[in-house]
Amino acid sequence: MQITMLGTGSAFAKKYYNNNALVETDGCRLLVDCGITLPTALHKKGLQFDALDGVLISHMHGDHVGGLEEYAFQMLFKYGRKPLLYIADTLVEPLWEQTLRGGLTQGDLTSLEDFFVVKPLVPGQYYTLAPDLKVKLIQTKHIPNKDSYSFLFNDSFFYSADMKFDGELVMQLIENGVTTVYHDCQLEQPGMVHATLDELLTLPEDVQKKVWLMHYGDAMDDYRGRTGLMRIVEQGVAYSV
Ligand SMILES: Nc1ccn([C@@H]2O[C@@H]3COP(=O)(O)O[C@H]3[C@H]2O)c(=O)n1
Ligand SMILES: [Zn+2]
Numbered sequence: 001m002q003i004t005m006l007g008t009g010s011a012f013a014k015k016y017y018n019n020n021a022l023v024e025t026d027g028c029r030l031l032v033d034c035g036i037t038l039p040t041a042l043h044k045k046g047l048q049f050d051a052l053d054g055v056l057i058s059h060m061h062g063d064h065v066g067g068l069e070e071y072a073f074q075m076l077f078k079y080g081r082k083p084l085l086y087i088a089d090t091l092v093e094p095l096w097e098q099t100l101r102g103g104l105t106q107g108d109l110t111s112l113e114d115f116f117v118v119k120p121l122v123p124g125q126y127y128t129l130a131p132d133l134k135v136k137l138i139q140t141k142h143i144p145n146k147d148s149y150s151f152l153f154n155d156s157f158f159y160s161a162d163m164k165f166d167g168e169l170v171m172q173l174i175e176n177g178v179t180t181v182y183h184d185c186q187l188e189q190p191g192m193v194h195a196t197l198d199e200l201l202t203l204p205e206d207v208q209k210k211v212w213l214m215h216y217g218d219a220m221d222d223y224r225g226r227t228g229l230m231r232i233v234e235q236g237v238a239y240s241v
């Protein structure tokens with residue numbers, strides 16, 4: 001599979017778009033998260049919303065779901081169809097009731113299902129989204145009392161949601177055959193709700209070789225050469241994983 005980050009920035013970054021990705025396999029183009037800046041980032045990439053097969057959501061923060069209203073409206077009113085929405089079963093109701101309902105409700109359109117073909121995913125179970133694309137949701141810690149889910153694709157590629165550092169999980173994933181880890185990375189301490197660069201630098205070198213950093217702040221250029229053996233995911237570049 002191929003992955004292109006449409007944005008690699010933190011929630012408050014201004015040099016980079018929100019940390020949202022395009023995952024592509026033969027016959028499937030999946031958006032991973034759809035933040036506030038996604039409509040612009042997609043446009044700059046030369047793509048329109050109807051080029052996407054669907055979207056997979058990690059958690060309810062603006063830099064991950066803030067572009068869904070425009071996605072839904074464009075698909076309905078411009079392209080006349082509902083996109084696939086893959087989301088943890090626990091997040092279906094909160095996404096509508098706490099995030100989208102206010103903007104999307106109109107006339108007979110009163111539910112999430114009026115805009116999306118909703119595919120609730122049970123965390124821990126594998127789902128085949130396309131012939132070459134399997135995904136499992138793994139709940140990871142981010143904000144107290146707010147569910148957040150990272151993604152394991154094809155048993156080999158781990159894509160972190162926003163998450164606190166969990167070295168044990170990363171080590172366990174690598175032991176179980178994961179070859180590439182894309183991890184959110186907060187450059188400065190204290191981390192609070194994200195893994196910090198200093199925490200990620202405590203991973204053993206053989207693990208660091210498999211880790212790529214994303215969801216970073218505008219100061220990333222100052223940190224080049226200071227990320228150990230971990231590499232930086234560049235916005236807009238397609239990588240094979
Ligand atoms: N307890 C919290 C909660 C939120 N935040 C900041 O708000 C941002 C929301 O998007 P994010 O990408 O999860 O990053 C969060 C923190 O920067 C934070 O710093 N501390
Ligand atoms: Zn975020």
Ligand SMILES: [Zn+2]
Binds near residue numbers: 061
């Ligand atoms: Zn978040």
